[in-house]
Amino acid sequence: MIIDGTESSLRAYLKTLPPVDEVGAHARAAMLATRSIKTTSKSWAIDMAISMVDLTTLEGADTPGKIGTLCAKAVRPDAMDATVPSVGAVCVYNDMVKIARTKLDAIGGTSIPVAAVATAFPSGRASFAVKAQDTKDAIDAGAAEIDMVIDRGAFLSGRYGEVFEEISQIREICGDKAHLKVILETGELVTLDNVRKASYLAMLAGADFIKTSTGKISPAATSPVVLVMLEAVRDYYSLTKTRIGVKPAGGIRNTKDAIKQLVLVNEVAGPKWLTPKLFRIGASALLNDLLLQRMKMRDGFYAGPSYVTLD
């Protein structure tokens, strides 16, 4: 046991974490962004990235029709090419879970999990009773993955115990029915020291994944943030022999960005994390760019946006 569950032991442990030097972390991320991924490794990376996409719609305007088309795209991203893998998951709001699950099952997507954002996403500003109910509803509706948000207000005012407690209780509600992804909303935590602290806090409280952002706040999944989170899961593994996943979300819009993420995974956490089980990319627009680049690798020329489906 790293901590005994009390707030004082948590606080004491978080204090032992080495600091992050912002300049150095940015420099490391920038250096890794110069990696040049070509030919066979690019093809491999594109397919891997597609299978890691959590295809997401989190809009007030979401309708059953919109969710239905998103699910169809998730199962068969490229209508013209059956060799394209399915995406990692479909990510929707609580009330759309059942619709998504039903649709996926109906069109051969039984293996694709539905992820639901929960705990008063995106701000997390609600009573715990509401957050718990939000989570239960999603699981009852068939969500196999819960993307919860942490209480950033509590974190920033130093009430780590409260944040920890909330994650632990949501973990309990998820049980073995749902994977738990904990959204740190790094754009609001601001410093990389906070990112490291929050990552450990979430892992200690039982997260299966740590996730950068809601997608509603900018900046979102910047490379230095992902770097620090990947270092956290790598070091947590050497402490506990447990591999925690990482999910950058928000701001990863094209193939180049996605491949940079995979390079970070490869050279920071290590190749063992190069699987949808341990790395996901929360995105919507990204998928079409991956498909266009895949066609380019296959055909030798670029197809236009008319050759990929809208959603």
Place this chain on the structure above:
Amino acid sequence: MNPFEYAPALESTSIVTIKDRYGLFINGKFVAPKSGKYFPTINPSTEKKLSEIALASTEDVDLAVKAARVAYVKVWSKMPAAERGKYLFRIARILQERSREFAVLETLDNGKPIRESRDTDIPLAAAHFFYHAGWADKLQYSGNGSGPKPYGVVGQIIPWNFPMLMLAWKIAPALATGNTVVLKPAETTSLTALLFAEICQQAGLPNGVINIITGEGATGAALVNHPGIDKVAFTGSTEVGKLIATSIAGSKKAATLELGGKAANIIYDDAAIDEAVEGIVNGIFFNQGHVCCAGSRLLVQESIQDEVLTKLKERMALIRLGNPLDKNTDIGAINSAAQLAKIKELSAAGDAEGAERWSPACNIPADGYWFPPTIFTGVSQTHRIAREEIFGPVLSILTFRTPQEAVEKANNTPYGLSAGIWTEKGSKILWTASKLRAGVIWANTFNKFDPASPFGGYKESGWGREGGKHGLSAYLKASN
């Protein structure tokens, strides 16, 4: 087996045209050497010949110095300073425009990874010209009096580790201050200097202001000893630096010497460990460790040595050694057979003296000169690998218990070029820096260079500074 093994991503060499043979660049033209002799230059990553280069004799050196003198007296010393500045700006811009050509040629001739020549050497070389271009007409504000004067003709000798960057460090301040130049590049890496001669022609620089003579040690000695030289600027080994100091003693020649180093990189227990590990890697494995200011002695606080060592080994396993033209290569080829032999000899001494050697598994190419990234643990101050400059990708790891001990060990060397300090505590950075006897001290970073920042050493690491206002002063005679 990693499924994400990066496919080769080779930089194209089609942008570079290498001639079969190069003459000497004297008085604005390429001329055949009076010696009639040429010697080969090779690609150290393949051992294949790239070209043939002229071997300048004493007679050739004399012609070059005379051309520089005529250019100084008739043209360069009479030109308005703002006009001189324009030439420097022009050179800087052309260098930027042709940066990829220079980067590829540097990598072919030197063996360094294209990532480094492309992202560090050539951009920094251009930055040096831009920086000094701005000084040309403002020398009266440089702290050298109201009318500082140039020396006249300067003889410059540069090393093979950063051929183009060292050329820029030498030529840019010399021209900005109104001196003319005879420069000798290192015998294994002359090609970018010869391409730079083409830039001088392209920029319309008056004939004789820059002369580039190629050759070996004897050529350098002829240049240093030539009576027509007013100032010597040298970057290279301490051994040769001492020879130069001896040979110019008693003459009126001024000198700046940029020599060896055995820098301590001090990691305190309150450092940002992940970034410190990056700093260690950058400190010693950047440019195959062919860096005079390399962080070749790691001083790590005993309480965190296991953690640092574990992380360092994990990180070193990711270093990609191989074809320098591959954009993903981190460590390229050792520059020459002679240098490789020296690295092997000193590493063997480390084994013999009881230090423990470790390198990650890596594929060494069949042809060319290569040495894997290597660390030695259990090193003590008395070991040769803790005292002598290896000038290769070899790190000696020592430990300390208190800040006082760290400083004593760091200073216990005949060198004093650079040092690194890693701690999150600002007061500790300031305390340590004030005690260290080194010309350049980096805090929470390493191997950062900027034309505005002076660079140079204490003790056997050299005389004088290069870069910034201090470096400018080294090319000026101060006035009232």
